[in-house]
Amino acid sequence: MTWGYLxxxxxxxxxxxxxxxxxxPLKLPKIxxxxxxxxxxxxxxxxxxxxxxxxxAASLNITPGARADAMGRANVxxxxxxxxxxxxxxxxxxxxxxxxxxxxxxxxPDLADDVYYEYLGYAQHVEGWGGVGVGLIxxxxxxxxxxxxxxxxxxxxxxxxxxxxxxxxxxxxxxxSAGITLKYVYVSLAPKEFTLDGEAGTGDTFAADxxxxxxxxxIPEMPLHLGVNVQNLGPDISFIDEDQSDPIxxxxxTGIGVESLHFDPFRMAxxxxxxxxxxYSDEKPIYNVGFEAFFRSTGEFAGALRAGYIHxxxxxxxxxxxxxxxxxxxxxxxxxSVPQAEGLDRVSKFSLxxxx
Numbered sequence: 001m002t003w004g005y006l007x008x009x010x011x012x013x014x015x016x017x018x019x020x021x022x023x024x025p026l027k028l029p030k031i032x033x034x035x036x037x038x039x040x041x042x043x044x045x046x047x048x049x050x051x052x053x054x055x056x057a058a059s060l061n062i063t064p065g066a067r068a069d070a071m072g073r074a075n076v077x078x079x080x081x082x083x084x085x086x087x088x089x090x091x092x093x094x095x096x097x098x099x100x101x102x103x104x105x106x107x108x109p110d111l112a113d114d115v116y117y118e119y120l121g122y123a124q125h126v127e128g129w130g131g132v133g134v135g136l137i138x139x140x141x142x143x144x145x146x147x148x149x150x151x152x153x154x155x156x157x158x159x160x161x162x163x164x165x166x167x168x169x170x171x172x173x174x175x176x177s178a179g180i181t182l183k184y185v186y187v188s189l190a191p192k193e194f195t196l197d198g199e200a201g202t203g204d205t206f207a208a209d210x211x212x213x214x215x216x217x218x219i220p221e222m223p224l225h226l227g228v229n230v231q232n233l234g235p236d237i238s239f240i241d242e243d244q245s246d247p248i249x250x251x252x253x254t255g256i257g258v259e260s261l262h263f264d265p266f267r268m269a270x271x272x273x274x275x276x277x278x279x280y281s282d283e284k285p286i287y288n289v290g291f292e293a294f295f296r297s298t299g300e301f302a303g304a305l306r307a308g309y310i311h312x313x314x315x316x317x318x319x320x321x322x323x324x325x326x327x328x329x330x331x332x333x334x335x336x337s338v339p340q341a342e343g344l345d346r347v348s349k350f351s352l353x354x355x356x
Contacts (some may be wrong), residue, residue: 002304003140003230004195008154008288011066012176013301016221017094017102017306025294026317027085030265032179033283033322034173038141041050042070044215045256045274047150055247055286056187056203056236056237056245056248057161057163057185057187057205057232057248057249058161058246058247058249059104059117059137059138059139059161059162059163059185060137060163060185060207060231060248060249061249061251061348062107062117062137062139062257063086063087064083064086064087064101064103064119064121064137064348064351065079065081065083065086065087065101065103065334065351066103066164066323066325066334066335066336066349066351067081067292067304067306067323067325067334067347067351068083068087068204068290068336069323069336069338070290070306070308070321070322070324070334070335070336070337071271071291071292071306071307071308071323071340071351072273072274072287072288072289072290072307072308072309072310072320072321072327073270073273073289073290073308073321073338074256074257074271074272074288074289075087075088075255075290075309076088076206076211076227076228076253076255076271076273076275077224077225077226077227077255077257077264077271077273078227078255078257078259078269078271079227080094080222081099081123082099082101082117082121082122082123082133082135082353083101083102083103083121083307083352084123084131084133084167085121085123085133085134085135085165085167085181085227086119086121086135086165086178086181086209087127087178087253088178088211088213088227088228088229088253089133089167089168089169089180089209089211089225089229089247090099090133090169090177090178090179090212090213090229091131091169091179091182091211091213091227092123092130092133092168092169092178092179093130093131093171093177093178093179093213094131094169094171094177094263095124095130095131095133095169095171096124096125097123097124097125097247097332097355098122098123098124098125098355098356099121099123099124099282099353099355100102100119100120100121100122100352100353100354101119101121101122101123101351101352101353102118102119102120102121102351102352102353103117103118103349103350103351103352104117104118105318105347105348105349105350106347106348107347107352108344108347109345109347109348110345111325111344112142112302113262114142114143114245114312115141115142116139116140116142117137117138117214118137118139119126119135119136119137119140120135120136121133121134121135121136122134122135123167127159129176130168130169130170130171131169131170131327132166132168133166133168133169133181133222134164134165134167134169135164135165135166135167135168135181135183135279136139136163136164136165136175137162137163137164137165138160138161138162138163139160139161139162140158140159140160140161141158141159141160142158142298143156143157144156144157144158144159144190146190146194154194155193155194156273157190157191157194158302159188159189159190160173160187160188160189161185161186161187161188162185163183163184163185163186164183164184165181165183165184166181166182166183166320167180167181167182168208169211169213173329175214175215176190176212176213176215176218177210177212177213178210178211178213178216179209179212179213180208180209180210180211180356181208181209181211182206182208182313183206183207183208183209184204184205184206184238185204185205185206185207185309186202186203186204186216187202187203187204187237187239188200188201188202189201189239190201197276199315201239202239202302203238203239204237205234205236205237205248206235207230207231207232207233207234207248208232208234209229209230209232209233209309210229210230210232211225211226211227211228211229211230212227212228212229212327213227213228213295214226214227221260222259222260222344223258223259223270224257224258225256225257226255226256227253227254227255227256227257228252228254229251229252229253230250230251230252230253230255230278231249231250231251231252232248232249232251234248234250235248240260240267247279249277249279250277250278250279251275251277251278252275252276252277252278253274253275254273255271255272255273255274255288256271256272256275257269257270257271258270258274265295265296265297265298266294266295267293267294267295267296268291268292268293268294269290269291269292270290270292271288271289271290272286272287272288272289272290273287273289273290274286274287274288275287275288283314284313284314286310286311286312286314286315287310287311287312288308288309288311289308289309290303290305290306290307290308290309290321291307291308292305292306293305300328300329301326302325302326302327302328302332303324303325303327304325304326304334305324305325306321306322306323306325306336307320307321307322308320308321308322309321310339311339315341316341316342317339317340317341319339320339321337321338321339322336322337323335323336323337323349329356330354330355330356331352331353331354332352332354332355333350333351333352334350334351334352334353335348335349335350335351336348337349
């Protein structure tokens with residue numbers, strides 16, 4: 001699988017998309033739907049995630065959790081729910097209850113209504129181990145219409161990615177925790193009945209995330225958190241031809257977070273993250289800043305206001321983020337509005353967390 005450029009891109013730039021050469025063993029029929037264009041855009045996800053060059057397995061790069069997205073996608077040091085499986089598995093060491101996390105987002109609402117991302121995560125404490133978690137990511141590129149060389153329609157098919165994972169976070173020294181996430185990803189571009197050579201346009205690979213988190217209290221009542229996560233260490237992904245493979249989104253995520261102003265019932269948090277691609281050395285770092293003001297009443301109600309900023313020059317995203325959260329008992333709902341690359345509408349993300 002190689003990469004080409006689609007001229008006259010509907011979002012005003014040159015978008016990369018899978019391009020099959022004449023001598024490639026994978027020959028896909030002509031695809032003529034809006035969703036196919038979206039699929040091409042999402043292979044590098046300059047808008048839905050961050051710029052990662054021509055990385056394959058786009059689902060590994062999309063950030064889960066509306067709380068984190070509202071805070072400018074700065075979350076490697078302050079992750080606190082079952083999305084920690086993705087953000088920093090070492091944060092699971094602090095889990096002392098059972099947590100379900102769900103997220104839904106429509107990735108390119110101005111281009112197609114059937115391109116969306118789903119995240120399901122679960123975490124709990126295990127005596128003697130720390131925190132364990134499992135996760136499942138589903139990314140669909142929607143339905144496409146296949147045509148033959150004469151332009152006759154042959155039918156429709158769906159393209160998607162599926163990635164299950166398992167995580168462990170444990171305390172290795174006072175204030176210091178370490179964690180690991182093991183994941184598998186399967187990508188289905190087209191079924192074999194819609195390829196010219198009768199070979200399915202699918203690929204798969206596996207990867208690991210290695211994280212660490214250090215907590216210290218330099219100033220009383222203002223705990224400081226230092227986080228790092230090396231993401232997606234694993235083989236490249238290929239479709240039919242192993243000589244034409246694409247690297248997955250290997251990334252170094254570092255961050256510093258502080259919780260301050262613990263004036264009951266108010267709490268505030270601030271985080272600054274830096275992301276650096278481990279695939280392309282000339283790719284500029286991505287900077288993420290996030291802020292949260294949290295309130296909990298004497299009863300079961302809680303609320304939060306969040307804001308952040310993303311500075312991703314290569315991905316053409318230099319914009320603010322914002323959102324809110326409301327909770328009642330162990331159930332919490334979070335919303336985030338995040339920018340995309342220039343020319344695309346902002347994306348809304350919705351999350352549910354349940355603690356019991």
